[in-house]
Amino acid sequence: IHDLHKLHSQIVAEKGSHKFELYHKKKGGSLIPLEVTVTRLNDLGGEPFLYVVWRDISVRKKAEAGIRESLKEKEILLSEIHHRVKNNLAVISALMQLQIYSNDDPYAVEILSKSINRIRSIALIHEQLYKSDNFTRISLKENIERQVVTIMDMYSGSLNTDIKVKMHLDEISININQAMP
Numbered sequence: 689i690h691d692l693h694k695l696h697s698q699i700v701a702e703k704g705s706h707k708f709e710l711y712h713k714k715k716g717g718s719l720i721p722l723e724v725t726v727t728r729l730n731d732l733g734g735e736p737f738l739y740v741v742w743r744d745i746s747v748r749k750k751a752e753a754g755i756r757e758s759l760k761e762k763e764i765l766l767s768e769i770h771h772r773v774k775n776n777l778a779v780i781s782a783l784m785q786l787q788i789y790s791n792d793d794p795y796a797v798e799i800l801s802k803s804i805n806r807i808r809s810i811a812l813i814h815e816q817l818y819k820s821d822n823f824t825r826i827s828l829k830e831n832i833e834r835q836v837v838t839i840m841d842m843y844s845g846s847l848n849t850d851i852k853v854k855m856h857l858d859e860i861s862i863n864i865n866q867a868m869p
Contacts (some may be wrong), residue, residue: 770818825861
């Protein structure tokens with residue numbers, strides 16, 4: 689405790705003020721969280737003194753704990769939703785792929801292939817959203833780059849040509865409603 693007091697005193701001496709949190713033991717032995725602000729001032733005679741404000745932050749700490757718990761629940765829910773959507777899109781894509789293998793009609797194969805590409809596009813955007821810190825903005829550059837790689841991977845075995853892709857893309861963010869189409 690003595691070292692902590694020295695540290696806080698040193699900060700006040702260097703910066704003129706310091707704000708920190710600590711727990712104070714009440715008469716009954718229970719602890720309450722406090723925010724302490726210490727400010728170095730001078731009185732009218734020029735003599736320095738410390739002005740100390742202790743503020744009970746029990747309500748704030750309780751609210752912060754509630755927010756952390758809510759965030760944890762939302763992260764679990766988001767993870768579960770992502771897992772289910774990803775699996776459902778993979779199942780739909782696989783079923784359509786089976787239809788392609790069992791279909792001799794080139795028109796039907798083309799339609800199914802386009803549908804699989806759209807599903808993969810949705811899956812890529814969903815993955816990008818899941819990994820993003822911001823759910824309202826999607827990197828159009830990153831999305832296009834990933835779409836191109838996916839399309840190239842998908843057609844690399846069936847094409848007999850050597851395709852090279854050059855992209856010069858600016859970083860542009862769009863919302864999910866713009867990204868899906």
